[in-house]
Amino acid sequence: MLASRVIPMLAIVALLAGSALAADKPLTLSGENTKVEFVGSKKDGKHNGGFKKLTGTATAKGTDPTTLSLNVVIDANSLYSDDQKLTAHLKSPDFFDVKRHPEAKFESTGVTKEKEGYKLSGKFTLHGETKELSFPADISVAPDGLKLAAKFTIDRNEWGISFGQGQINDEVAITLTVATKK
Amino acid sequence: MPPWELVVDLLLQLVLPAAVASCIVLVLVARFCSPRWWDLGVAAAAFAGLTAGNWQTVPLPYLPLWNDTGWPWLLPLAIALLASSGLTSALAWPRPASIGICTLAGAAVSACFLVPGELRAVPWWMLGFGSLAFVNVAMLERMAQRFPGPLTPLVWAVTLFGGAAGVLLYSHSARLSNGATLFASALLGMAAVTYFKPLPLRAVGLAVGAFLPGLMISGYSDTFSEVPWQSFALAAAAPLSLGLLLLPAVHRLANWQQVAAAFLLPLIPNAIAVALAIAAEGWELGY
Numbered sequence: 001m002l003a004s005r006v007i008p009m010l011a012i013v014a015l016l017a018g019s020a021l022a023a024d025k026p027l028t029l030s031g032e033n034t035k036v037e038f039v040g041s042k043k044d045g046k047h048n049g050g051f052k053k054l055t056g057t058a059t060a061k062g063t064d065p066t067t068l069s070l071n072v073v074i075d076a077n078s079l080y081s082d083d084q085k086l087t088a089h090l091k092s093p094d095f096f097d098v099k100r101h102p103e104a105k106f107e108s109t110g111v112t113k114e115k116e117g118y119k120l121s122g123k124f125t126l127h128g129e130t131k132e133l134s135f136p137a138d139i140s141v142a143p144d145g146l147k148l149a150a151k152f153t154i155d156r157n158e159w160g161i162s163f164g165q166g167q168i169n170d171e172v173a174i175t176l177t178v179a180t181k182k
Numbered sequence: 183m184p185p186w187e188l189v190v191d192l193l194l195q196l197v198l199p200a201a202v203a204s205c206i207v208l209v210l211v212a213r214f215c216s217p218r219w220w221d222l223g224v225a226a227a228a229f230a231g232l233t234a235g236n237w238q239t240v241p242l243p244y245l246p247l248w249n250d251t252g253w254p255w256l257l258p259l260a261i262a263l264l265a266s267s268g269l270t271s272a273l274a275w276p277r278p279a280s281i282g283i284c285t286l287a288g289a290a291v292s293a294c295f296l297v298p299g300e301l302r303a304v305p306w307w308m309l310g311f312g313s314l315a316f317v318n319v320a321m322l323e324r325m326a327q328r329f330p331g332p333l334t335p336l337v338w339a340v341t342l343f344g345g346a347a348g349v350l351l352y353s354h355s356a357r358l359s360n361g362a363t364l365f366a367s368a369l370l371g372m373a374a375v376t377y378f379k380p381l382p383l384r385a386v387g388l389a390v391g392a393f394l395p396g397l398m399i400s401g402y403s404d405t406f407s408e409v410p411w412q413s414f415a416l417a418a419a420a421p422l423s424l425g426l427l428l429l430p431a432v433h434r435l436a437n438w439q440q441v442a443a444a445f446l447l448p449l450i451p452n453a454i455a456v457a458l459a460i461a462a463e464g465w466e467l468g469y
Contacts, residue, residue, distance in 0.1 A: 085354060085464065088406040092355045093253055099300060099404045100250070128247075163241075163357055167188070 027146055027180045029056035029072055034180075036074060039173040049081035049090065051104075058146050058180065065118050065139035068146070070108040070178075077102055094163040101128045111139065120150065126159040137176070148178035192239075196360060200235025200367035201374070204228060208375040218272065221385040224372070225268030228386045229261055231368025241360035252298035253400035256361060256393060259295055263288050263389040271385060281323070288388045289316035296396035298403040311395060314419060319391030321424040323384045328427065329444060330380040332373040337445055338383075338390055339369035345452025346397055346417045352459035353407040353414075361397055365390065394418060408462040416455035423447040 030053075037050035056072035076098040081087045091098045108122035109132075117138045124133040135152035153171045156162070207230040211223030236242055236257060246254030270284045293312035301307040326334050343366035350359040369390075372383065398418035402411055426432060426447055432440060 089354045089356075091406045092353075092357070093400070093404050094355055094357045097404065099298065100252070100254075166191075 026057035026059045029054065029058055029070075029178065029180065031078070033178065034072065035175070035177040036072075037175045037177075039175075041169045041171075041173075042167060047082055047086055049079065049087070051075065051078050052080055053078035056106075058148075058178065060141040060146070063141045063143065065141050066111045066113060068108065068111045068120075068139060068141060068148075070106065070120070070122065070148075072106045074104040074106075075102070076104055095161055096127060101126075105130075106133070111137075120148075124154075124159075127161050129159045131158055135174075135176075145181040146178055147180075148176065150174075150176040192360070192363065195238040196235045196241075196364060197367040197370075199237060200231040200364055201371035203234030204231030204368040204371035205374050206230070206371075208372050208381070212375060212379040212381060218274070220381055221271030222268035224381060224383055225264040225385040225389075227372055227375075228368050228389065229264050231371050232257065232260060232364060235364045235367050239360060241357045241364060251295060251302070252404065253296075253358060253361070253397065255295040256396050256400075259292060259396070260365070260389040260393045263292075263392060264385065267385040267388040285316060285319045285323075285388060288392060289313070289319065292392035292396060296392065296399060298400055300403055301399070307399075311399060314395050314422075315392045317425075318395065318419070318421040319388050321421045322387035322391050324428065325424050325444060326382050326384040326387050329441070330376065330382045332377040333441055333444060334383050335369040335373035335376060335386075337448060338386075339366040339373065341445070341448045341452055342366075342390070342394055342417075342420055343369070345420060345448075345455055346394060346401075348452075348456040349409060349413045349417045349459045350397065350401045350405075351465055352456075352463045353401050353405040353409040354463070355401060355405045358397055358401050358405070362394075365393055391421060394421070409459045410462055413455045413458040413462075416451040416458075420448045420451045420455070423451055 031051070034054055034056070035050065036054065037048065040047050040049065051074045053075035054072055055075075056070065058071075059069045061067040076096055077091070079087060079091055079096060079098065081090060090096055093100070103125075104127075105125040106122055108120060110121045112119045112121070114136065117136055119134055120137045120139070121132070121134040123130050133154070135150050137148055137150035140147045151173065153173050155170050156172050157165075157170050204227045208224065208227035211220065211227060215223045236244075242257040243254050244257060246258065266284055266288065270280050289312045292315045293308045297308050297311050322338070325337070343362045347359045347362035347366065350362060369383075369386070372381075372386075375381070376383070395418040398414040402414040424444065424447055427440065427444060432443055435443065
């Protein structure tokens, strides 16, 4: 009688404790479960692009998104776009200069709760320049993984990518999507 | 051909400022300086053209990171070489030893700064680059002494840097292509003055001889295109063709024939370089 009640309770406690601990373990980020995409625009059009390869980790305590810590290293040479010649041009010294700056990095420094969703802050290194970056994000940390979706814009000049000013807009739209499963 | 608006922007923001600035400074040099200061004045005119043309478009940085290598060092190195070349002459250090040492040091320093990091793993890149820059300078200075009129800056601007700009544009780097156009524009302004007042451009030879292969080695290393390595090599080494002007047979030619040879010799490798680039790629930058 006692065993029939205690054992399921212990099992539930163990399951809950296990899932919270599991969330403490770093989740591995890769190009498969994490997408970094961008849209560059000009007066009469726009182009889509992104990065195919990245590595990183995400950790959180329990299921609280404000405890999320994110570290992402992007392989700049894996850059792609919707035009083969544009891809070559974006990799060249005119823009990302990937031979000289083969990696971009994002290292989160904090997550705060906002009226709607969360604000993710961190240090973003691109084109050899490191700047503070904050952007709104929808974050959910569940026992079975992490989901994060963010759309924001950056001014490319802040990271020293200033070529083509006047012809290409300074603002670049970024979409970050993370969907990991244990 | 690139869109008309891009060409007009380039003309207004880079070509004209560079040409006008170098032209004005060289007019002042020709008007007010004694021959002893001509080399320094010519170097100052080239410096004025480079900085004025680089002002709005900033294709090349003035202060690269110390541990950086390759194209970011092109402009500061060109300015340093112009200064050292002009000062060597102005201070009347004994020739030709001072010129030889200055050229050798300039070529060695260029190799240290302009060979991109990725290529440094193979030592002969540094040695080859330094040797090419040294021989390039020797040929260019020889041409400058032989033809003190507008022929020298015109050939350097239109043929040497024109060919380099073409190859770099087809390798999808507007920045490096604009770097070649920048030096070409400064030289065009100087050509306008030397048409009326012949001045030897020897002091610019050191900077041109290092800047040109510096551009092309970064174009080869840092761009992503189908343009073959031969295009970059031919454009970088085109000044070597001027060595044929030293042959006794060429010396015996009539003056107009020597002028024609000086014009045509560097044109041949550059025409081949651009043709190879065009065959491999379109000029489009994709945006």
